[in-house]
Amino acid sequence: MNKRSLGALIALNIVLLAGLLIVTLTPQTAQAQRRGRSHYTMISGRTNQKSSYDIVYLINVDTAQLAALMYEEPNDRFVRVGRYDFSGDLQGRTGGR
Numbered sequence: 001m002n003k004r005s006l007g008a009l010i011a012l013n014i015v016l017l018a019g020l021l022i023v024t025l026t027p028q029t030a031q032a033q034r035r036g037r038s039h040y041t042m043i044s045g046r047t048n049q050k051s052s053y054d055i056v057y058l059i060n061v062d063t064a065q066l067a068a069l070m071y072e073e074p075n076d077r078f079v080r081v082g083r084y085d086f087s088g089d090l091q092g093r094t095g096g097r
Contacts, residue, residue, distance in 0.1 A: 038062045055081065064090055 039061040047053045047070065054071045056078070064086035069078045 063087070 041059040041061060043057040043059070045055050045057065047055055053073070056069045056071065058067045058069065059065070060067075066084045066086065068081040068083070070081045071078055
């Protein structure tokens, strides 16, 4: 290997290292979601009509919405039973019990 090709390889390595440093050290723009994480409460229960099915109530505390999911054990799946929006019920209330 002659001196000229060795110098070219060293120069190429310096250019590649500079490119790597530029890509690595430049700040990236945030790829955040528009909304933050919500707070959920989960309550389990059983149905009165169908004794073999369990129900899970999911309450989104931030948006005041409730979703009821029924677990069908024979089919091994959740089925949405219904949903309810509490925001209308909570308007005008200023905390307390």
